[in-house]
Amino acid sequence: MTPTEGGTIASVVIVGTGLIGTSIALALRGRSVRVYLADRDPAAVRLARELGAGEEWTGEQAADIAVIAVPPQYVAQQLLELQKREAARVYTDVASVKALPISEAEQLGCDLSSYVAGHPLAGRERSGPVAARADLFLGRPWAYCPTPEASPDAVRAVRELIELCGGKPVEVEAAEHDRAVALVSHAPHVTAAAVAARLAEASETALGLCGQGVRDVTRIAAGDPALWTGILSGNALPVAEVLERIAADLMTAARALRGLPAGGSAAAVTDLLQRGVRGTGRIPGKHGGPARTYAVLQVVIGDRPGELARLVQAAGETGVNIEDIRLEHAPGLPLGAAELYVQPEAAAVLTEALRARGWQVSA
Structure with missing residues (x-):
């Protein structure tokens, strides 16, 4: 050959x-x-x-x-x-x-x-x-x-x-690579596992109230523990350093929250949330370019074969490009919501077109 x-x-x-x-x-x-x-x-x-x-x-x-x-x-x-x-x-x-x-x-x-x-x-x-x-x-x-x-x-x-x-x-140089993946991959996996571990003994009431947020945060925690133990062991010190900084932020926030009933300040919590927004905004967007802010349309879809394909086809007929799509199921109901991420200038056009085709859309 x-x-x-x-x-x-x-x-x-x-x-x-x-x-x-x-x-x-x-x-x-x-x-x-x-x-x-x-x-x-x-x-x-x-x-x-x-x-x-x-x-x-x-x-x-x-x-x-x-x-x-x-x-x-x-x-x-x-x-x-x-x-x-x-x-x-x-x-x-x-x-x-x-x-x-x-x-x-x-x-x-x-x-x-x-x-x-x-x-x-x-x-x-x-x-x-x-x-x-x-x-x-x-x-x-x-x-x-x-x-x-x-x-x-x-x-x-x-x-x-x-x-x-x-x-x-x-x-990239090897040591720099390991420090980078500790921050953007390895420590996030451990953090997700820590959140997911709290669910192992959660009450049925708590689990029944799970929404998309906890699913997003814990998704990667489903990875193979044996595989991830090997990965983390091979990059132990850089991962430990990132986890220590995360833990310090969480402890500061926890102390501030414990002090609120006694009249304490929420400034430390607000600071962490604001830094989180700034950090999220620095994650590269589609095709590796700068992060973009998209309009999000929520469309109710039935939990039936072909529904998602039908929705995507309807969007395609309008000439609007769907930049991203996420699904959220309604517990106990045979339906859910598809979140369509589109360019802000295309949101009104797509909303009108989908509603004209019988879809329930909220922006």
């Missing part, structure tokens, strides 16, 4: 057929790249194959690049084994921490000239090959962390791999 047009990657070995590994395989298969699959769990390889992700790697086929899709603490040992077998000319990984695998690879005597550590900033709360998607990385940042020893050829190959999968290559 020849390389993809304008590129050098014609074949890839993927070790680890979980969510990320299988998603990479599916993305590459869509670009006519030959993919070989390996995993310590034969059932995972079979399932990935059945999904069309590639063919089983026998250990004899050499590829242009090998992708190590295993937990951070196993990356270096896997890299060493693959290099001993001359499995590929270039190697990368997708672990969510970078300093640890690089340091351990150096200690083990791995060839760092052919290795460029990587991390796609994409994922789902679900795991395993069955959750994989070929479009998982489209438009998403994908960090890569070349060491001084990395060859230009290795760096080019990893960038090409990222682009073949639809990701946005972002070069």
Whole structure:
């Protein structure tokens, strides 16, 4: 098989057929790249194959690049084994921490000239090959962390791999990467788990009052605990520092709230809420650009097959682009609300058009 047009990657070995590994395989298969699959769990390889992700790697086929899709603490040992077998000319990984695998690879005597550590900033709360998607990385940042020893050829190959999968290559130093993901990924996961843990023994009354807010805050807490323990262990100190700052903010707010019945001030609580608004406003918006403020239309939809598709089609007929969509179910009722996020100038047009088609809309 020849390389993809304008590129050098014609074949890839993927070790680890979980969510990320299988998603990479599916993305590459869509670009006519030959993919070989390996995993310590034969059932995972079979399932990935059945999904069309590639063919089983026998250990004899050499590829242009090998992708190590295993937990951070196993990356270096896997890299060493693959290099001993001359499995590929270039190697990368997708672990969510970078300093640890690089340091351990150096200690083990791995060839760092052919290795460029990587991390796609994409994922789902679900795991395993069955959750994989070929479009998982489209438009998403994908960090890569070349060491001084990395060859230009290795760096080019990893960038090409990222682009073949639809990701946005972002070069970053390993320690800086780990500090960044501690703030935007790892500590938020622990924080979400802490909130969700309060629900484990919540009363039925409290659970019956759950709204979209608590679902939004706790969604990522459903991730695999064993996987996340490994991730957090590999980035322990940066995550601990962020959690300590979060805990300090929460303790300050708690002290202020306890003092309110005795006539205390709510200034500390207001300050935290205001800083939260400013922080939310700094999260990049669609396509990675500046955050945008959208108008939100709430549309009542029935909990029946095809209802959401019918709503989206009706919106499309008006020529209005839906920037985002979220669903909220009504407990105990066969209906819910679809929140449509649109450009402010399009809100009135879409509202009028949907109401004319019989939809119940509130802005």
